[in-house]
Amino acid sequence: MNSSHTVSVEPQSTVTPTPRWVIPDPPPLEVHDLTVAYHRKPVLWDIDFVVPEGVLIGIIGPNGAGKSTLIKAALGLTPLASGWVHCYGQPIHKERKKIGYVPQRESVDWDFPTDALDVVLMGIYGQLGWFRRPGRAEREFALECLRKTGMADFARRQISQLSGGQQQRVFLARALAQNSRLYFMDEPFAGVDAATEKAIVTLLKELKEQGKTVFVVHHDLQTVRDYFDWVCLLNMRLVAIGPCEEVFTPENLKKTYGGRLTILTEVAEAVARNAPPGGRS
Amino acid sequence: MTAWLNDPNTRWVLTGCVMLGACSGLLGSFAMLRRRSLLGDALAHAALPGICLAYLISGGQRSLPLMMAGAFLAGLLGAFCVQAVTRYSRIKEDAALGMVLTVFFAFGIVLLTLILRTGGQKAGLDKFLFGQAASLVGSDVRIMVICSLLAGLVAIGLYKELKLLCFDPGFADSLGFPSAWLDALLNLLIVAIVVIGLQAVGVVLMVALLITPAAAARYWTDSLSRMVCLAGAIGAFSGALGTYFSTLAPRLATGPLIVLSAAVFFLLSLFLAPRRGLAAKAWRGWTLRRKVARENTLRSIFEWAERENAWNQPIPVEKIAARRGQNPSRTVHNLTLLAREGLVQFQEGKAYLSEAGRGEAHRVTRNHRLWEMYLMHEQELRSDHVDRDADIIEHVLNPDTVAELEELLRQHGLEPQRPPSPHPLPG
Numbered sequence: 108m109n110s111s112h113t114v115s116v117e118p119q120s121t122v123t124p125t126p127r128w129v130i131p132d133p134p135p136l137e138v139h140d141l142t143v144a145y146h147r148k149p150v151l152w153d154i155d156f157v158v159p160e161g162v163l164i165g166i167i168g169p170n171g172a173g174k175s176t177l178i179k180a181a182l183g184l185t186p187l188a189s190g191w192v193h194c195y196g197q198p199i200h201k202e203r204k205k206i207g208y209v210p211q212r213e214s215v216d217w218d219f220p221t222d223a224l225d226v227v228l229m230g231i232y233g234q235l236g237w238f239r240r241p242g243r244a245e246r247e248f249a250l251e252c253l254r255k256t257g258m259a260d261f262a263r264r265q266i267s268q269l270s271g272g273q274q275q276r277v278f279l280a281r282a283l284a285q286n287s288r289l290y291f292m293d294e295p296f297a298g299v300d301a302a303t304e305k306a307i308v309t310l311l312k313e314l315k316e317q318g319k320t321v322f323v324v325h326h327d328l329q330t331v332r333d334y335f336d337w338v339c340l341l342n343m344r345l346v347a348i349g350p351c352e353e354v355f356t357p358e359n360l361k362k363t364y365g366g367r368l369t370i371l372t373e374v375a376e377a378v379a380r381n382a383p384p385g386g387r388s
Numbered sequence: 389m390t391a392w393l394n395d396p397n398t399r400w401v402l403t404g405c406v407m408l409g410a411c412s413g414l415l416g417s418f419a420m421l422r423r424r425s426l427l428g429d430a431l432a433h434a435a436l437p438g439i440c441l442a443y444l445i446s447g448g449q450r451s452l453p454l455m456m457a458g459a460f461l462a463g464l465l466g467a468f469c470v471q472a473v474t475r476y477s478r479i480k481e482d483a484a485l486g487m488v489l490t491v492f493f494a495f496g497i498v499l500l501t502l503i504l505r506t507g508g509q510k511a512g513l514d515k516f517l518f519g520q521a522a523s524l525v526g527s528d529v530r531i532m533v534i535c536s537l538l539a540g541l542v543a544i545g546l547y548k549e550l551k552l553l554c555f556d557p558g559f560a561d562s563l564g565f566p567s568a569w570l571d572a573l574l575n576l577l578i579v580a581i582v583v584i585g586l587q588a589v590g591v592v593l594m595v596a597l598l599i600t601p602a603a604a605a606r607y608w609t610d611s612l613s614r615m616v617c618l619a620g621a622i623g624a625f626s627g628a629l630g631t632y633f634s635t636l637a638p639r640l641a642t643g644p645l646i647v648l649s650a651a652v653f654f655l656l657s658l659f660l661a662p663r664r665g666l667a668a669k670a671w672r673g674w675t676l677r678r679k680v681a682r683e684n685t686l687r688s689i690f691e692w693a694e695r696e697n698a699w700n701q702p703i704p705v706e707k708i709a710a711r712r713g714q715n716p717s718r719t720v721h722n723l724t725l726l727a728r729e730g731l732v733q734f735q736e737g738k739a740y741l742s743e744a745g746r747g748e749a750h751r752v753t754r755n756h757r758l759w760e761m762y763l764m765h766e767q768e769l770r771s772d773h774v775d776r777d778a779d780i781i782e783h784v785l786n787p788d789t790v791a792e793l794e795e796l797l798r799q800h801g802l803e804p805q806r807p808p809s810p811h812p813l814p815g
Contacts, residue, residue, distance in 0.1 A: 182562045200564070208562040215556045219421065220612045229552055233563035240548055265610040285563075 128159040128337075128350060133196025135160050135289045135320040136181065141190035143173070143180050149188065149343070150176050156348045158337065160288075161318040163311050164348075165325040165335035169364050172342045174324045175211070178291045181322070182208055194289055204233055207287035209278050211294050217267045223277045224262040227252050230284030252283040257306055272303030279310060290314065290321040297326070308334055331355055392635050401521045404529040405588055405627035405646065411536035412581050412594075413601035413623025415543055417616045419578055420602040421554040426482070427575065429595035430470060430489040431463040432582045436496025436591045438462025439516055440503060450512070452528050456583050463579040466492050493591070519590035519643030521631055532584050539580045542573075550574065551612055588627075590643040597623065600650040607661035626650035678725075683752045685722040686731065688712055689741055690749035690804070699746070699807050702738035746807040753804040761793045761802075 134157045141154040151173040158164060166174045179185040181192050183199045194202040207230075227249040228241045235241060241249075253259045256276040261269060269277065275295055282290060295307055311334065314321055322339070325331065331338055331351060338355050340346035340363040347354040347362075393399055419428055435458075442458025443450070466488050473484040500513055515523055524532075543550060549570055552560045557567035578598070585594050605618035630646025659666050688711045693699050705723065709716040727734040731745035741749055797803045 179558075184558060184561050203562070203564040206562065208559060210556065210558050214558060219555050220606065220610050220615050221551075221555065222610070225612075226555070229556070229559065232548060232552055232565070235548075237549065237565075238545060281559075 128162065130157050130159045133193070134158060135195060136322075137193045137196075138181065139191050139193075141177075141180060141192065142188040143176050143185060144188045145176075151180065152344045154190070154345045156339070156345060158320060158348075160320055161315055162320055162336045163315050163334065164320070164322045164337040164339055165331050166322055166339045166341060167325055167328065167331060167363070168341035168346075172363070174341055175293055177339075177341060178208075178293055178322065178324060182206060182291055204285075205288045207282045207285040207290040209282045209290070209292040209295055212271065212275055212278060212297065214293075217269075217274060219266065222263050222265055223253060223258060223269065223273075223280075224249055226266060226277050227280045227284050230281040233285060249280075249284055252280040253277070255283055256280045256310065270300070272299040275299050275303060276306065279307060283310075288319055290319060292321065292323045294324045294326065296323075328360070392632065397522075397525070398631075398635055400526050400529040401524050401588075402628060402631045404524055404532040405521055405631045405642070406624045407533050407536045407627075408581075408585050408588055409597060409601070409623030409625070409627030409646070409650075410620040411540040411623070412585060412598045413605070413619035413621070414540055414616055415574075415577050415581050416598040416600075416602035416623070417605065417612070417619045418543065418550050418554055418574060420599055420606075421612075422571070422574060424574065424578065425595065425599045426485045427467065427470065428578050428582060428598045430485045430492075431466055431575075431579050432586070432591045432594035433489045433496070434466025434469075434492035435459035435463045435583055435586060436516065437492055437499055438465075438496075439586070440496055440499035440513065443503060443513060444499070452531065452587070456531065456586075459583040459586055460579060462492065463583060464576075467575050467579060496591075515590075515641075516586050517590050517592055518641040519586070519588050519593065519646075521588045521634060521642035524587060528587060532588070535580060535584045539577050539584075543577060546570075546573070547613075547616075588642055589646055590641070593643040593647045596647040597626065597650060600647070600654050601626065604650070604654040604657040607657035607664045622650065622653045626653060681718075681722050682726065683756070684712060685719065685726060686741075686745065686749040687753050687756060689732065689739060690746075690753050690807070693741065693807065694805060700740065702733075702735075702740040705737045705739065708739070741807070750804055750806060757797055757802050757804065758790065758793045761796045761800075762789075765793075765796060 137157045138154050141151060142149060143151040150171075154177065166177060168174050176185060180187060181199070183192070192199055194205055199206065224246070228245060230252070231241055231245050231249065235245070250259060250262055253262055256279050258273060258276045258280060261273060261277075266274065266277065275298075279292075279295065282292070296304055299307070311321055311323070315336075323335070325334070332355060335351060337349060338351050339348040340354065340359050342363045342365070347359045393402070416428070419425055438458035438461055439455045440458075441462070442455045445458075446454050469488045470481070470484045473479050473488070474481045479487075500517075503513055512520070512523055549560070549565050552563070552565060553567055553570040553574070557571075560567045560570065581598065582594050585597060589597050601619040601622035602615070604622050605615045608618055609615050626646050626649040629649035630642050633645045633649075634640045634642040657665065662668055685708065688708050689703055692703050692707065692711065693701075705716055705719050708723070709719040712719060723732060723734045723739050726732045726745070727739075731742060731748055732739045733742055794803070
């Protein structure tokens with residue numbers, strides 16, 4: 108770990124100076140030379156990056172770009188072919204309590220016999236450790252987390268009787284219950300209603316205010332600039348990572364999405380619509 | 389009734405089967421939720437060659453601890469084979485289970501036939517196929533009780549972790565509860581309970597005692613803790629009932645009787661459970677159809693009267709049927725039901741709304757149009773997540789939203805007019 112990470116990004120305009128992102132030492136997440144392979148077929152190649160604290164980072168890229176794999180590798184859920192991932196200067200298995208995770212909503216069976224409050228309580232299991240059961244204090248805290256996602260009224264509702272957006276909010280409440288400093292969220296916006304999307308964005312901003320760093324796998328290029336401070340463009344290799352106004356450019360998007368024409372037009376629109384006045388794009 | 393309990397051996401057997409049933413119900417809940425039901429079956433079948441080999445190694449001695457150890461090791465080997473085949477080949481888990489189960493069982497049957505041919509009938513190894521609780525002696529039962537208690541206690545102690553494993557193994561990993569270890573532990577517990585149950589229930593049927601109580605319990609509750617307790621209770625009852633029936637006739641195998649008892653509990657649950665049971669579902673479907681038919685008929689009459697501005701004029705059945713696109717006999721049936729409620733006057737193939745009917749039809753129509761409006765403008769409105777089947781829209785949407793919807797109805801000229809009283813005052 109070298110402490111020369113305190114390099115920052117050049118302000119791009121003298122009128123509206125962009126915030127200087129200072130990378131602390133140790134950084135919330137440092138990925139070094141990361142390669143992941145499934146069945147001898149590499150899905151992520153030589154990924155290297157560090158991120159500052161208190162940023163919302165969108166991970167974008169085409170299908171099969173390895174977005175979920177990057178998250179899983181960072182969480183230590185998938186074996187690495189090479190490289191390492193450090194969280195606050197420590198290997199992740201030593202810092203699990205600092206890392207929160209929101210898996211894809213489809214990854215679990217929602218017909219499981221349990222209610223919303225119970226799912227949120229699972230977020231506290233990590234702090235409890237082996238054998239200890241959640242008690243009254245934990246229950247209150249879980250309810251508080253449900254309240255923050257607007258789901259307090261549904262605490263005792265069986266989870267299969269929740270709508271997709273509500274299930275996603277329950278998952279977010281569970282992540283809040285983890286009370287971590289670094290979060291990974293796998294497509295929290297997939298298949299949710301407009302109100303839930305707004306609620307999630309508000310929540311993300313709150314987390315950021317509290318100095319938490321949040322990685323979010325995202326699909327909608329139109330909203331990248333609105334929702335995130337940083338963006339990570341991924342297509343098996345890391346195309347670019349950095350502040351949106353720096354790296355969310357047509358060239359980088361073309362490199363990420365390649366010759367996929369339908370997406371290219373979308374990209375052009377997204378960039379045209381969201382380009383800051385006087386910006387470089 | 390309790391005379392059969394006078395025999396101390398029967399009491400032992402009963403204790404053993406009740407403990408076995410309770411623990412397999414408990415573990416079965418986790419096995420079912422983790423989708424390991426078939427693994428239990430494969431493990432039980434895989435145990436047979438272990439038993440036979442243990443018997444051969446001990447030189448024809450029937451020693452239960454040794455045979456259980458053999459069964460346990462063979463079961464573990466079976467579980468390992470399934471895992472290895474799934475991981476290192478392109479064969480999927482279901483195929484791997486099918487292969488391992490049959491190959492181990494075939495090997496077991498070959499060994500068993502050999503043993504029986506060479507004068508091992510007295511050892512009663514064939515009893516392991518379908519179980520014979522009556523052949524249990526005090527020391528056997530002691531082992532059964534201790535082992536199942538241990539397995540049960542481990543599962544209860546790790547309840548929180550097993551629950552997490554069954555619901556979201558990836559999340560468990562991210563919290564530092566390795567799902568691979570927990571899976572291995574669950575497999576170990578399943579092997580243990582299967583081995584314990586072999587003598588009472590037999591290799592062929594053991595999986596039923598593991599899964600059936602859990603499947604039955606799932607019908608009654610949406611809480612895992614309650615489901616686990618209930619599955620344990622159903623398992624215990626099945627064990628007791630099976631034992632009781634097997635004492636009625638000599639040489640009756642206990643396994644099938646225990647399994648049949650559990651199946652009766654399952655069938656009862658399948659049909660009678662509130663909410664999830666088939667009877668409750670059928671009842672809900674019937675009441676829903678009836679409610680929809682009632683409201684649509686009322687609305688058809690209301691909308692016809694509204695359009696024609698003919699509140700006191702009876703409408704012929706054929707017209708309602710045509711509007712509803714249904715067989716007139718069906719319409720007559722619906723109108724008869726409405727007449728019985730006092731909502732319509734229905735005579736000579738013509739119907740009109742009574743005073744009460746006008747109020748009700750107005751309510752139904754307004755509700756229907758508000759919901760339509762809500763669905764059309766859902767994205768712009770505050771998105772309360774709602775029960776769209778609710779009778780009264782105000783109960784599920786907040787007053788602001790209802791006011792907005794009413795405004796929309798007015799703008800579109802869709803606000804249902806309040807019908808006049810059926811007997812307007814003269815002048």
